[in-house]
Amino acid sequence: MKKTWRTSALFAYSLAILAFLYLPLLILTLYSFNTSRINAVWTGFTFNWYISLLHNTRVIEALTNSIIIAAISTFISTVLGTMAALALNRYTYKYKAVINGLLYLPILIPEIVMGLSLLVLFSQTSIPLGKTTLILAHITFCLSFVIITVNARLEGMHKDLEQAASDLYATPWQTFRYITFPLALPGIIAGALIAFTLSIDDFVISFFVAGPNSTTLPLYVYAMVKRGISPEINALSTALMFATISLIIIAQVLQPQHTSTKKGKE
Numbered sequence: 327m328k329k330t331w332r333t334s335a336l337f338a339y340s341l342a343i344l345a346f347l348y349l350p351l352l353i354l355t356l357y358s359f360n361t362s363r364i365n366a367v368w369t370g371f372t373f374n375w376y377i378s379l380l381h382n383t384r385v386i387e388a389l390t391n392s393i394i395i396a397a398i399s400t401f402i403s404t405v406l407g408t409m410a411a412l413a414l415n416r417y418t419y420k421y422k423a424v425i426n427g428l429l430y431l432p433i434l435i436p437e438i439v440m441g442l443s444l445l446v447l448f449s450q451t452s453i454p455l456g457k458t459t460l461i462l463a464h465i466t467f468c469l470s471f472v473i474i475t476v477n478a479r480l481e482g483m484h485k486d487l488e489q490a491a492s493d494l495y496a497t498p499w500q501t502f503r504y505i506t507f508p509l510a511l512p513g514i515i516a517g518a519l520i521a522f523t524l525s526i527d528d529f530v531i532s533f534f535v536a537g538p539n540s541t542t543l544p545l546y547v548y549a550m551v552k553r554g555i556s557p558e559i560n561a562l563s564t565a566l567m568f569a570t571i572s573l574i575i576i577a578q579v580l581q582p583q584h585t586s587t588k589k590g591k592e
Contacts, residue, residue, distance in 0.1 A: 406473025455537030479513025
């Protein structure tokens with residue numbers, strides 16, 4: 327294709343957008359290795375801030391809370407989301423479109439609205455704020471992402487394999503165990519990784535429903551930032567960012583393509 331000023335301008339614009347998005351992250355990562363506590367001055371390279379994080383008991387406690395909450399909410403939302411995706415994909419029933427819309431609604435609702443609504447719910451039902459409310463809240467907003475991911479995988483599967491298993495006298499459980507589940511497993515794993523990433527990174531909803539002794543890592547970072555930004559915060563944010571990016575890359579690799587693999591009639 328012939329290169330014109332329009333393509334050059336579009337390329338420059340794209341580079342500017344990428345720089346705007348990722349340059350702050352690169353600067354944050356760079357200054358997490360700075361020997362000086364002042365972020366504006368680069369004085370040398372060091373790993374001391376990452377080492378100090380390993381000896382910070384409050385950081386370890388917040389990280390432990392985040393991992394426990396994310397693991398439990400991911401497991402529950404993955405199981406429930408997979409069951410819901412199977413029901414939505416395999417069965418036709420009245421008001422199916424309405425139910426689909428309600429399942430996707432948590433993705434569209436602003437986090438601050440969901441966090442406030444969950445706080446009111448827990449307050450009205452006299453559920454004390456803590457790890458339990460955090461887990462329930464994280465399941466609420468992770469469930470829809472799992473359903474979408476698993477349903478996309480199910481849409482791309484060959485229904486002929488399940489029908490062939492039934493023709494060979496396989497029971498519904500045997501068909502699910504040996505055919506449906508192995509084929510859907512990449513979508514289930516991708517949905518679980520997305521749910522884990524969303525849970526461990528969440529701040530807004532967690533801010534509303536967290537209680538005493540249930541501080542997560544994003545909440546701890548926010549509390550540290552209020553006292554001033556230091557290289558230790560940069561190191562913690564960098565570690566969290568790279569962990570999140572790694573999970574997202576794995577999820578994208580396992581994410582099924584939204585293309586149908588059904589064969590046409592010969």
